[in-house]
Amino acid sequence: MEMIEASRDLRDTCAIVGIGNSRLGKVPGVSSLDLIVEAMRNALDDAGLKASDVDGILCRGPDDVYSHHQMVGERLGINAKFSTTVTNGGASQILSVALAVMAIRHGLATTVICGYGRDAWSRTHANEEARVRNETRPPSQLPREFGPEYGYYSAAATHAFGATRHMHLYGTTKDHFGQIAVAFREHALRNPQAQMKKPLTLEEYHAQRSIVRPFGLYDCSLRSDAAGAVIVTSRARAKDLRQPPVVIKGFGTHNNTRGWFADDNMVTTAAKQSGERAYAMAGVGPRDVDTAQIYDCFTYMVLTQLEDYGFCKKGEGGDFVASGALRMDGALPTNTSGGQLSEAHAEGMLQLVEGARQMRHTYAADRQVRDAEIALVSGHGGNQVCHSTLILGRA
Amino acid sequence: MTEPRKPLPRPAPESLPYWEAAAQHRLDMPHCQACDGFWFPPSRTCPHCTSADVDMKTVSGRGKVFSFVIYDRVYHPAFATEVPYAVALVELEEGPRLISNIVGIPAEQVRCDMPVAVVFDDVAENVSVPKFKPL
Ligand SMILES: [Zn+2]
Numbered sequence: 001m002e003m004i005e006a007s008r009d010l011r012d013t014c015a016i017v018g019i020g021n022s023r024l025g026k027v028p029g030v031s032s033l034d035l036i037v038e039a040m041r042n043a044l045d046d047a048g049l050k051a052s053d054v055d056g057i058l059c060r061g062p063d064d065v066y067s068h069h070q071m072v073g074e075r076l077g078i079n080a081k082f083s084t085t086v087t088n089g090g091a092s093q094i095l096s097v098a099l100a101v102m103a104i105r106h107g108l109a110t111t112v113i114c115g116y117g118r119d120a121w122s123r124t125h126a127n128e129e130a131r132v133r134n135e136t137r138p139p140s141q142l143p144r145e146f147g148p149e150y151g152y153y154s155a156a157a158t159h160a161f162g163a164t165r166h167m168h169l170y171g172t173t174k175d176h177f178g179q180i181a182v183a184f185r186e187h188a189l190r191n192p193q194a195q196m197k198k199p200l201t202l203e204e205y206h207a208q209r210s211i212v213r214p215f216g217l218y219d220c221s222l223r224s225d226a227a228g229a230v231i232v233t234s235r236a237r238a239k240d241l242r243q244p245p246v247v248i249k250g251f252g253t254h255n256n257t258r259g260w261f262a263d264d265n266m267v268t269t270a271a272k273q274s275g276e277r278a279y280a281m282a283g284v285g286p287r288d289v290d291t292a293q294i295y296d297c298f299t300y301m302v303l304t305q306l307e308d309y310g311f312c313k314k315g316e317g318g319d320f321v322a323s324g325a326l327r328m329d330g331a332l333p334t335n336t337s338g339g340q341l342s343e344a345h346a347e348g349m350l351q352l353v354e355g356a357r358q359m360r361h362t363y364a365a366d367r368q369v370r371d372a373e374i375a376l377v378s379g380h381g382g383n384q385v386c387h388s389t390l391i392l393g394r395a
Numbered sequence: 396m397t398e399p400r401k402p403l404p405r406p407a408p409e410s411l412p413y414w415e416a417a418a419q420h421r422l423d424m425p426h427c428q429a430c431d432g433f434w435f436p437p438s439r440t441c442p443h444c445t446s447a448d449v450d451m452k453t454v455s456g457r458g459k460v461f462s463f464v465i466y467d468r469v470y471h472p473a474f475a476t477e478v479p480y481a482v483a484l485v486e487l488e489e490g491p492r493l494i495s496n497i498v499g500i501p502a503e504q505v506r507c508d509m510p511v512a513v514v515f516d517d518v519a520e521n522v523s524v525p526k527f528k529p530l
Contacts, residue, residue, distance in 0.1 A: 132469070132470065132471075132472070133470060133471075134470065144404070144405040144406075144407070145404035145405055145406050145407065145410055145414075145436075146404070146410075146436055146493065146494055147494060148401075148402035148404075148471070149401060149402055149403060149404045149518070149524050150482055150494055150495060150496050150524070150526075151401070151466060151470070151471065151473075151474040151477060151480060151482060151496070152482045152494050153470035153471065154470055157464045157466070157482060160464040161462040161463070161464055161484055162462070164462045164463055164464060164507065165461065165462040165507060168462070168506075168507035168508070209467075209468075210467035210468070211467060211468045212464045212465065212466050212467065212468060213464060213465035213466075213467065213479075214464075215464075258442075261461075261484055261492050261494075262492070266462065
């Protein structure tokens with residue numbers, strides 16, 4: 001309990017004061033680093049800050065480069081008191097914000113920029129071989145045994161193992177996964193920047209091209225050129241800045257480092273413990289959350305995280321999503337910008353951006369979750385077992 | 396024009412004994428002398444008790460399908476004639492879980508918790524890949 005007491009000291013101490021994203025979708029001829037810096041420039045403009053006001057850089061890396069954060073700093077033209085890259089995959093973006101809060105609270109930095117993005121669409125469409133492999137990681141990071149000889153490829157398959165097991169244990173159906181894809185597509189149609197522009201019906205979902213069963217095309221997130229960024233500073237400094245501060249109420253992490261295939265990790269994910277820690281720090285529970293931005297690399301991952309976060313019981317995620325809960329007028333409007341399934345995929349960075357924007361109440365009525373006071377954002381990655389949770393609120 | 400070949404395993408140093416046993420149609424698993432635990436993939440420290448007193452031990456080759464997926468999309472040209480094929484996570488009676496193929500039945504008939512037993516697919520000279528068929 002001592003640790004939970006200590007983390008409560010961080011509740012409501014820092015805020016997100018700048019939010020930005022790059023162009024999203026198909027942005028040929030722009031490197032991942034330039035996409036990140038584009039998002040960071042937009043976040044700085046949003047906050048009314050200059051790059052020289054920033055003294056901390058935290059970002060995910062490397063996809064394919066060494067010491068990513070240094071290259072970001074070079075392009076922003078700044079030195080940093082506190083700067084590093086984290087390698088927890090899609091859990092890195094919230095982890096970066098968590099590290100920023102800790103660094104700021106302990107005087108290691110005052111204003112930290114966090115961001116990530118990648119040129120995943122351009123990279124997987126560079127030539128025919130890249131299109132067939134559909135792999136964002138460089139060959140040096142791929143398995144050399146216990147996979148390729150069996151034709152076991154892609155993150156889709158790895159997550160599909162969890163989906164199959166969940167369906168076996170709890171009677172979850174493809175219809176349930178379809179409800180998630182359809183809800184997020186509806187949200188994307190309200191978002192002019194979203195990569196996907198066409199409506200998606202449940203019938204079209206069921207008629208989709210199969211990829212690796214139980215997943216078809218619409219169960220899989222997008223390959224996108226996309227980046228996002230946020231700027232974190234103390235509540236005291238936030239008062240003097242341009243935008244209404246988005247308060248960082250709490251965060252948590254958990255890492256099932258024994259592996260995705262160990263224990264029951266593929267059906268009860270690290271979101272469970274990560275969420276419990278974040279709720280404890282923020283002093284809220286699942287019933288207090290007005291909107292969720294859930295890491296949706298695949299439809300199934302939304303369903304299981306909704307259970308792990310306590311929005312419904314384990315095994316009841318199917319009924320929960322079928323109730324329409326995820327829609328703008330539902331009990332828990334989720335992935336309100338379209339998510340990685342329909343807006344663009346930047347490894348959780350755009351979930352963070354959307355959660356923060358919802359807390360500013362600046363959207364027009366069709367995109368704003370009405371009266372939203374608390375947003376939960378999730379990050380998942382790092383060989384499927386690293387998780388991070390952020391709980392945001394209004395000042 | 397030759398047919399594209401399936402990738403062969405490229406073993407890490409700690410995996411060599413596993414593949415050497417497989418070449419002789421034996422399923423050997425890393426095993427701890429101190430706590431009698433098994434695990435997979437191979438490593439030289441027991442993840443149950445961190446003992447370094449480890450060896451390889453032949454296991455039953457029997458287990459069940461913990462979970463599985465069925466490929467319709469081709470990610471590697473050598474599998475173009477194999478789709479739809481099943482990749483399973485098999486849980487051995489001794490505990491370890493490993494990725495493999497389920498062979499001998501159509502992919503659509505694979506089920507979670509289905510009992511399976513190892514068979515060996517001789518894919519190249521001195522290279523055999525453990526696969527599983529329903530019991
Ligand atoms: Zn042991």
